Amino acid sequence: MNHVLEPAIAASLVRREVAALPSYDPGADAEEVAALSGAARVIKLSNNESPFGASPAVAEAVRLRLTDGVSRYPDPTGKRLAEAVGKSVAVPADRIVLGNGSENILELLCQTVLDPGDLVTTQAPGFSLHEIFPRMMGARVKKVPVTAEFGFDAFAWRDALAEGPKLVFLANPCNPTGTMLNVGELKSIVAATPESALLVLDEAYCEFARPNPEYPDGLAVLRGRNRPWIVLRTFSKAYGLAGIRVGFGVASDAGLAHALNRVRTPYNVNQLAQDAAVAALGDQAHLADTVHRTGLEIARVTDQLRGAGFRVVTSWANFMFIDTGHDANRVAQELHRAGIIVKAWREQGCENFIRASLSIPEENDVFVRCLTAICAKGKR
Numbered sequence: 001m002n003h004v005l006e007p008a009i010a011a012s013l014v015r016r017e018v019a020a021l022p023s024y025d026p027g028a029d030a031e032e033v034a035a036l037s038g039a040a041r042v043i044k045l046s047n048n049e050s051p052f053g054a055s056p057a058v059a060e061a062v063r064l065r066l067t068d069g070v071s072r073y074p075d076p077t078g079k080r081l082a083e084a085v086g087k088s089v090a091v092p093a094d095r096i097v098l099g100n101g102s103e104n105i106l107e108l109l110c111q112t113v114l115d116p117g118d119l120v121t122t123q124a125p126g127f128s129l130h131e132i133f134p135r136m137m138g139a140r141v142k143k144v145p146v147t148a149e150f151g152f153d154a155f156a157w158r159d160a161l162a163e164g165p166k167l168v169f170l171a172n173p174c175n176p177t178g179t180m181l182n183v184g185e186l187k188s189i190v191a192a193t194p195e196s197a198l199l200v201l202d203e204a205y206c207e208f209a210r211p212n213p214e215y216p217d218g219l220a221v222l223r224g225r226n227r228p229w230i231v232l233r234t235f236s237k238a239y240g241l242a243g244i245r246v247g248f249g250v251a252s253d254a255g256l257a258h259a260l261n262r263v264r265t266p267y268n269v270n271q272l273a274q275d276a277a278v279a280a281l282g283d284q285a286h287l288a289d290t291v292h293r294t295g296l297e298i299a300r301v302t303d304q305l306r307g308a309g310f311r312v313v314t315s316w317a318n319f320m321f322i323d324t325g326h327d328a329n330r331v332a333q334e335l336h337r338a339g340i341i342v343k344a345w346r347e348q349g350c351e352n353f354i355r356a357s358l359s360i361p362e363e364n365d366v367f368v369r370c371l372t373a374i375c376a377k378g379k380r
């Protein structure tokens with residue numbers, strides 16, 4: 001497929017901001033890696049998906065809907081899901097915004113509040129869509145670097161927030177590092193964010209961090225604060241529904257939710273996704289099991305990698321940020337040849353880092369063995 005427009009056409013039609021936009025990197029294509037490696041089964045560690053799958057109740061809900069037929073449009077308000085989500089976080093349903101993945105809500109937020117030239121603050125290294133969507137709207141993006149230990153830099157954040165952003169994107173836990181802000185750090189961000197700015201707390205991985213007593217429930221910290229905020233969560237990661245696309249935002253007030261709802265396309269969350277999410281939310285035992293297994297396995301694999309001499313950032317999510325000690329692009333290519341897909345991190349200062357999602361133990365063992373062999377070879 002050819003996605004490239006003829007230069008003359010692109011120049012005359014495409015907005016300047018779009019022409020200059022970096023594209024999102026979804027990682028290598030599994031079929032291409034299968035062909036390249038000859039591996040019967042590709043080990044995909046590039047998208048932070050759940051190796052433990054979704055609750056069996058999800059397949060049942062989707063099957064029921066398919067039996068019923070899909071000729072009708074989905075519920076445009078997502079009433080049943082919004083109410084189930086609202087109940088689970090003790091917030092009225094009119095403050096819940098549903099998205100075709102939480103990415104969709106990041107996009108809606110930018111479309112709703114950003115004018116060209118506005119300032120957006122986020123972290124580096126970080127989630128690329130926290131930069132791509134603002135730039136699409138013509139906003140400027142200030143990226144606050146992490147500390148040398150990949151932790152949160154309170155002083156740098158305080159200075160950046162003093163510059164008067166209109167929108168602040170903060171992921172907790174953070175992607176790609178897997179680090180988390182503790183209660184005090186989150187509170188310091190909330191205090192330093194101008195009241196005129198919209199504070200967006202992206203909690204895509206919150207379920208994995210919750211067992212840590214230092215991890216702050218963003219809703220608990222923000223609830224009752226008289227300022228605009230929204231907490232984003234998703235069914236893609238711990239709930240194992242990445243392929244079906246559904247996430248949600250909990251807004252500070254119904255007015256903000258209403259504004260976002262005016263911007264989104266009316267049927268942005270399809271009916272199978274709405275039904276699947278209600279079913280997933282109803283199976284908290286499956287979620288707890290996924291979180292438990294992820295925690296044990298991430299500790300085990302991190303230990304193995306450190307034992308093999310790698311620097312690995314301590315992760316409170318379902319992926320690891322690993323210093324390979326070599327050019328990450330080359331390491332990723334070698335892993336592809338072995339049938340393993342990871343993401344080489346391309347941000348400045350992270351040129352030797354890969355991000356690898358957790359899989360099932362057998363696949364993680366293959367990954368550790370291959371990575372160790374590749375990097376040992378590179379040393380000679």
Ligand SMILES: *Cc1c(COP(=O)(O)O)cnc(C)c1O
Pocket residue numbers: 048100101102103104127171175202204233234235236237242245246247
């Ligand atoms: C994966 C991820 C998301 C959203 O994923 P969706 O599948 O669109 O819900 C949002 N933010 C961060 C930081 C992520 O890593």
